[in-house]
Amino acid sequence: MVSKSSGFLPKSSDLRLRDRKDQFNGTENIEDFLRTNEPLDDKLTKQLKKPQSFLHRDHWFHTFVCLALTVASFLLRFYKIDESNIVVWDEAHFGKFGSYYLKHEFYHDVHPPLGKMLIGLGEYLAGFDGDFDFSSNSNYPKSVNFKAMRQFNAIFSALCTPLSFYTAKNLDLSMLTVYLVGLMVCVEHSYIVLGKFILLDSMLLFFTVLTFYCLTQIYRSRKRQFTLQWLFWMFATGASIGCVCSVKWVGLFITGVVGIYTIVELYCLHCNKSISKTKYAGHWIVRVLALIVVPSALYMLFFKIHFALLYKTGTGDSSTHSLFQANLEGTQIEPSPRDVAYGSQISMRSHGLSPGLLHSHPQTYPDGSNQRQVTGYGHRDGNNDWIVKFSRSSGKANIPSHVSKGNYEVSGYGSDTMGDFKDDWIIEIVEQLPTGNKTMENKQLIHPLTTNFRLKNKELGCYLAATGLSYPGWGYNQAEIVCKYPWNYHDKSTWWNIEDHVNSNLHTDDTFTPPPSRFWKDFVVINFAMASSNNALVPDLDKYDRLASEPWEWPTLHTGLRMCNWGDSTVKYYLLGSPFNTWLSTATLPILVILIFVQLFRYQRQSLQFTEEKVWNVFVSAVLSFVGWVLHYIPFLLMGRVTYVHHYVPALFFAIMCFAYVVDYTLSNFNRYLKVVTYILLYAGCVYVYWYFAPLCQGMPEANLNYLYLQLLPGWDVSNAQFS
Template identity: 55%
Template sequence: MADISKDSTVSIHPTDSSLRERKAVTQTSTELDIKQHEPDDSKQNKSRYPYVTTAKISSSMRSYIGPLLLTILSFQLRFHDIGKNNHVVWDEAHFGKFGSYYITHEFYHDVHPPLGKMLIALSEYLAGFDGHFNFDSNEAYPEEVNYIFMRQFNAMFGALCVPVTLFTTRSMGFNWLTSYLVTLMVTLEHSYIVLSKFILLDSILLFFTLTTFACMVKLYTLKKRQLTKQWSLWMLLTGLSVGCVCSVKWVGLFITIIVGLFTIMELFTHHYDKTLPRVKYYKHWMIRIIDLIIIPFLIYMFCFKIHFTLLYKSGTGDSATNTLFQVNLEGTTIENGPRDVMYGSEVTIRSHGLSPNLLHSHVQLYPDGSRQRQITGYGHSDSNNVWEFQFAREDTRSLTDNLKTPITDGAEIRLVHNNTRANLHSHEILSHVSKGNFEVSGYSTEFNGDVYDDWILEIVDQMDSGNPDFHKEDQNIVHPVSTFFRLRHKVLGCYLASTGLAYPSWGFQQAEIVCKKSWSHRDKATWWNVEDHWNDQLPIEEDYVPPKSKFWTDFILINFAMASSNSALVPDADKFDPLASKPWEWPTLHRGLRLCSWSRDVYKYYLLGSPFNTWLSTLSLFLFVFIISKIAYQWRRQHLNLQEDQLWRLGIQGIFPFLAWITHFFPFVMMGRVTYVHHYLPALYFAILTFGFVLDYSIGRANPFIKYPIYLALFVGCTYIYVLFAPICQGLHGDVAKYLRLEWLPTWNIVI
């Protein structure tokens, strides 16, 4: 078996004949020396000229000058003409506005965690922005808004992906030509460049995704030096990167899975290492639990702590939070009402479940099932949120004779919808979205109904006033804001609950409300509280101060609300979204996305991956499967005897990037939410790394007369395709008909 050159990747080749097979197998462990490629200047003969040598020039070029030039090029391409389009472009309308809320301190709600938007807010603060521009789509930026600095701040994250890529590929052990080619592909990737030019989350997410993988690869290079100070530092940096990427978008969990698999493999090898003392083995576990689980979670939680601290005023996102959080915001719309809820009181009732919305109904009917009035959860202020407490069906008392009868623990009640006068009702008809629950509907009238309209109220928690001088309230009576209760159906025994799911378009994407079997009184999906309370027969106690909300409760509920909002982002079958695309269209470049107005007088940007990068990396995914299958077959037939170091190198160079592509691509295939081209950006990076492995494996040890021309062609091709398609990321201007040459596929709508 031939030796491996130090510039190659894992070199795995079968023996040439069965007669030498056994000997080759026994020699494999010594012949397959897979040390990471590093220039070895110590073996060079000293030059007779002490000032400079060819080896030193080559080493300096690879280690310092090359990375510096690529980084400068990356900044140049992303900063070039960054302010030419002076209008709000694409999702700048969302994220620029979210950033402005931190400046004005108004609470908002979004489907993503807050770190990326807080970084955008930081750029706005540094730009001197006062928060009073609305970032309406396609609106021109006024002169006083320094949008160029905000975009440059975002572009910095995109530009820094380039040195991170070079660091990663060198640490993976690719030969220097492959490392520089992969880095050049990231530098010249059109989709990376164009999304770096605007106030978006994508470059921030990509940067932290790359740093997380880079830290993991660096830990691989320190495998022989575990528990040293350097290894401990990189383990900590890995945890910090995991915490940051998950705090920008939840898709950061995809790269976290890869780090988790890497960690499991390390611990698995330590478990079977008989030379490792058990104390050190448990120390390995402890360090990883602290650095890779506890620290990322603390970072994620700390981002929300800052988020809540900065957003202390009532704003557009109030509806996504619980009553206690809202009532403590400055300028809250929740008014101080009578403290004891009575029969005859009019109320709004908010859930503590996955969708902390208000109990809601309207005149529309369910399209199937009972075909009675819909009961939903709705967060915003609306007269259809108002309900009235009344006596149960078999209760002979009347409201006119019992105006001041309080609602107590265990009371039998009916809830009558204020506008439709229908009763909150449930029956043995299955729910419409979730499985295993009963439908809740609006049924009958105030005077005509049955016992299926009756509910039993169970108080589960009471909170004292935030005013220590306020009198002690009766713990057996329902009070607005501070009393948490459950509503158990009198006949079915199930509990009124919010599932966290949303109805389709016929239910206006509002939250699903059901009657569910619940065996624990701690099931927050079944918890409710009175938010607003009106009763003309009762006085308002002005000295009442609501209790403070608990950070842990707010943290849990806002994440539940984010999950619910994410699940509601489903394609509308009745509407055509020209910007949406299917996941299969991303690695094939079947279609792109117009990011702004396509009028003649503005700079236009088209989101499309580089055909060179995307098509080659997509092809490499199939070639990778073939290569791994070949290696597995040879190993199975005992033509190869892979040692532990070789397996690790094979994993870090090929298997982990391929798995990272899978974790960043296939979840979008399986999930039902609407998807866009920009969702493929992290997956594309790992496809490019997989291409690097396939290239290194295929020609890393080839004859120089074959190897170098191929690399030269790839470098030239990557650069040529960038130059050819540069207008789509640097700005199409004037008559777009002159760019007709760029429409290689009929589905690309660059011109038409």
């Protein structure tokens, strides 16, 4: 019995309460918990419903701790954020990209537009008019409120702290471990220093953490499926996926984490014989709509906004197709004669994966014909000009293409007097577009911009095509052009159109209005152009990139990255993860794998009993966290592209979550006092390591030698003048 005066539960009930509290942890309110779980005895139910209960008090204390960590997170990122008044590191790129939205000038980049549109929004809110070119290491003029721009970016970094806090809480980790996760993210050096500047990395991290947080909310509400709460978090997860993938394609990695969880959950539902086929089909429909349709629609919507804002000609015109360029305000495509004839000088743009202009230069192929290279080139150049001439005849053996397989080389003699029969091409018209005022031109003639055609080699019968691949260094990494036998008539790699046309013998039509560009084509072309640009980011073996690093160096902190010039009078920043966070999280990764397999082995030997709740908890908090680290790290080991320290930023978050699970599991077997002492030591170590290495992320305004004490490893070029 319970004494009315004492207000305490008997020991047996207390044990039951702690048992059920593991399930209650993460439930938004007691009523939801009581509604979705089996009944408790009346006295325990009344105790849970009391607003003065320890659960209610703990809720406010947890909120207070999270709020304190969030405030600290903002303070650390805002602290002396304007101490360096020069353009630091990639601010030269992303600050400039943001300004293009204010000037409405079209540009091209390897990343989707959302992050840069947000940067443009921050610049707009800071009162920036776009009249600054963000040249690397240049001083910000007094008219540019770069402090407000950086603070806008820092908000995304600071908000990762409360998101990490509640993510760990949703994973049913003990609150002492939740505090540790929030603290680690709050004082992580790499997160702080990246949050201080106009970069994409903080936005990428924010949306990555947000997506994982929303996934944990789906996990929490899995017993209340088809409720408004469950539907909300399902669609919120999809929206987060759409956002993270619209900042960088690295967002596909966290999408993979969500996909794995979804597959496992659907499989478990399939194995549940009590669920009707109709309800199971409903689960599929909701997930397809929320996790596929919504992210895809958002991704396309951001490009729609991107195209709408950038309606003027700019530096990125060459990455798009001809009609898109022709519809830009101030287009570089000049009025020309509408009918192409013999003697016309033309430039031709491909409709393939590399929408470049047909190009040739004096450099020759290193083997094969050893004649002049014919390539695809994105920028305007005199070597893009071709003359339409009558055919000639002679003969020569066939030569295979140099990069792709099964095609033929396309080359040029570089002489008007030398040639052979394979120089002749037959024009096949595949599409005639109406003009902007809906009139149709002569379908038997070739017209700039509105006529799409194929070029068939007169002797071989193959078609001129852009493969989407690039030549190596000897071809200046330009697009490969071949003669191929297409898979069918609609193979866009063999489609071409005329962009520029000059013929002094023909009348120039100044009244021509180009047909409108189609969004779907614009969207597809610009995404393939982004993919091509990403593929071109390969290490140059002839040059030493002092900023680049190898992926194995990131989890070991073998080296960092200097974010600006290293003069004694410069406020210097060094991109390096916290040794406490990085080394400890890296060390626990193999421990976590062993721990998972040990639990699985014990479960198979029936020496460990797992409830369904416990299985899901291990899967989400341990397995998915580790999978998240693998998906965000291992691909960089396999890529052939150049890599940098900041590429480890999302993977570090999942490494921290792995560390948290191992700590929580290990310390759960400690007695109360030893557990508290251990956590206090972890908190103190985390804060002390931040304080000791704080100059790396808060700025080093003094002479280099004053920071010699920070250089723990030879690879940390903090104090030496090696690259100053």
